[in-house]
Ligand SMILES: O=C(O)CCC(=O)C(=O)O
């Protein structure tokens with residue numbers, strides 16, 4: 001399979017799994033450049049098995065492509081549907097985050113069609129998230145197809161991703177993504193996919209400082225997620241004393257991709273420092289129950 005990679009970002013290559021985390025290492029990271037995805041075809045499988053915590057793929061897009069896209073997102077071009085995180089997070093979505101759904105399914109799937117059409121004109125031809133990025137993910141997962149999760153009716157698809165802007169002071173409090181899966185908006189999706197989700201973050205525009213994805217040495221297994229834990233505001237995780245946990249920060253440059261076991265591992269986005277907005281695309285994903293595909297949603 002041919003995978004486009006930007007060669008101009010290639011710096012150091014770490015072919016090996018590193019054990020990272022401060023003060024105690026706990027986090028298994030594999031990091032490589034985009035032209036080496038073929039050597040890591042089992043890496044997402046290793047995340048699902050709990051053998052790896054994260055995969056960082058450097059240079060999935062060139063810095064130039066990312067910088068053009070970040071400029072357009074700053075101008076709200078295309079005019080994506082804009083939705084909000086809780087106000088204190090100082091962050092917003094282009095597109096609609098499934099766990100904060102806040103609308104009826106019919107409207108959601110109509111908005112998803114518009115979102116996908118606008119997303120197609122945001123990226124250069126052939127390099128869209130639904131094409132290039134899904135191919136990269138697929139090549140990290142033994143060629144398993146990656147696609148938008150299908151909706152309940154034919155022709156309906158969940159939004160493949162959301163774009164997120166995080167302003168100065170913006171953050172996401174600590175949480176495990178598997179907590180989302182028991183929310184009402186997941187009722188249909190949870191009939192299609194494994195209860196263990198993971199996620200990808202594509203760094204489009206980095207903050208001057210801060211805005212790091214920080215992962216903590218604390219796991220919640222899918223079987224331990226219960227309805228009373230379903231909070232996306234970090235309320236449950238908020239009871240955990242983070243200062244007592246070892247953690248690892250994943251630093252990404254524009255064009256870098258991380259696939260992380262965010263379903264199991266407690267994680268947060270640290271506050272953005274400085275006036276430059278952090279821009280990412282973030283999708284959640286889980287394998288379909290027949291294991292033949294991986295379904296993604298934003
Ligand atoms: O933006 C990130 O780095 C992670 C976002 C995240 O954890 C989430 O939306 O669940």
Ligand SMILES: [Fe+2]
Pocket residue numbers: 175176177199262267
């Ligand atoms: Fe998350």
